[in-house]
Amino acid sequence: MRQERNNIFAGIDWLLVILFVILVGFGWLNIYSASKSSEDVELLSFTTKYGKQLIFICLTIPLIIIILFFNAKFYEKFSSILYIVSLLSLVGLFLFGKTINGATSWYNFGVLGLQPSEFVKAFTALAVAKLISDRQYNFKLVKNQIKAFVVIFTPALLITLQPDVGSALIYLAFFFVLHREGLTLNYIILGALAIVLFISTILFGSVWVLSILFLLITIFTIYAAYRGGKRFLRFNWYKVLGVYLIVGLFILGTGFAYNNVFKQHHRDRFEILLGLKKDNQGIGYNSHQSELTISSGGFGGKGFLKGDLTQGDFVPEQHTDYIFSVIGEEWGFLGSSFVIILFMLMMYRVIYLAETHTNKFGRIYGYSLASILFFHVIVNIGMVIGLLPTVGIPLPFFSYGGSALWGFTILLFIFIRLDAHKNYDW
Known part of the structure; x- marks a missing residue:
């Protein structure tokens, strides 16, 4: 051995x-052929x-x-x-x-x-x-x-x-x-969501993405109130608002970085x-x-x-x-x-x-x-x-x-x- x-x-x-x-x-x-x-x-x-x-x-x-x-x-x-x-x-x-x-x-x-x-x-x-x-x-x-x-x-x-x-x-x-x-798996899911938000912000702008996100949260709130009854009052809304705040900051940060930090050739490629x-x-x-x-x-x-x-x-x-x-x-x-x-x-x-x-x-x-x-x-x-x-x-x-x-x-x-x-x- x-x-x-x-x-x-x-x-x-x-x-x-x-x-x-x-x-x-x-x-x-292929390198030979290319050069x-x-x-x-x-x-x-x-x-x-x-x-x-x-x-x-x-x-x-x-x-x-x-x-x-x-x-x-x-x-x-x-x-x-x-x-x-x-x-x-x-x-x-x-x-x-x-x-x-x-x-x-x-x-x-x-x-x-x-x-x-x-x-x-x-x-x-x-x-x-x-x-x-x-x-x-x-x-x-x-x-x-x-x-x-x-x-x-x-x-x-x-x-x-x-x-x-x-x-x-x-x-x-x-x-x-x-x-x-x-x-x-939550980390990978969060990463995928970050990519989706990043692309969406480039395509539609920060204001539109934030508005759509606010609309979705409003719909979710109304639905939760309708289905939850009294339990709705005990719902941890501060967590929802916290998530919205974090996502909102990410979207605004993406928009700022894309327009002010990224170089022009990077923006052109995207x-x-x-x-x-x-x-x-x-x-x-x-x-x-x-x-x-x-x-x-x-x-x-x-x-x-x-x-x-x-x-x-x-x-x-x-x-x-x-x-x-x-x-x-x-x-x-x-x-x-x-x-x-x-x-x-x-x-x-x-x-x-x-x-x-x-x-x-x-x-x-x-x-x-x-x-x-x-x-x-x-x-x-x-x-x-x-x-x-x-x-x-x-x-x-x-x-x-x-x-x-x-x-x-x-x-x-x-x-x-x-x-x-x-x-x-x-």
Whole structure:
């Protein structure tokens, strides 16, 4: 048993490894297609996007070996330290970071740039798993719920201040994990209601939404008086008024923030998405071209390197957040479905393996991995096909960038290591 434990490849789930290899390999083919020009001849070259990405892919091999070298106990024991170090890496950006496209999200090391927010997700997942897996942790206690929220939203706040709202939104995925571990569904319902109120306020304005809300409460009051009789007089109306006050402040705050805090390009994206504005040549150009590129692929696609819109660079920065449009044009509906199925298989496999863990730490981390992957895939693809606003979230294992690739590799292979040791006494 000890000999198997010392073998870093013993017990690992090869299905997850195979899915990882297929996704990364197929992702590189699409980056190659999106960034290749007739003058490019070298594969391993920092002068081309696909050359850089191939080097990043090669560097995942020693990274994976290092991750598998440590046993599962290491990740549980040092999860808090890793989390604190990751927070310090975010704080350091405000002193030593490089500003790109208005966000101070990168450390510059000559030819190499690193985005720490891509790595913090894995260490936050470890910290959440460590906190909740404690035997004395009880989710029914409000103070424990607050502890979990602090662990999750501290990095989200630091990332928001960069500002990089898209990367910060990913931390909402942890609510799925918390719900699995006993957090009441009310939080998710409140979150959904907040989104509905936010969109309603943008569409109709604060005054109309507040008026409709007041009308609904009035109707409820009349109905309660009619059905309640004398009990109506004993009803806790201060609670209803308190809820109305809180919701009213939220609506007014949303209206104020939208008009005075949000930048114009953020407002434009929401208004284009909600149909309040049409701007296919300005702020909505990327999304519009992405939709045209995907729809042009049809059922079977145009073929590898034969996508005229892709080869013509009609979608700006197509090799990054809009990489799914390459898949849609050159591989069609079949190829797009294949990619989505691969992600679904990976997430299903992670959840299945997580449920087999007798160690709570491994299970919680597995659900964190699956939730983060799910959030990334849904938001990125929804953004590319025009169902969600552009928020700058990469497609896992596909979008160009060493930080994103290595961040997801760390996130996945830590779970693979935890799963390989699930039958051992940590």
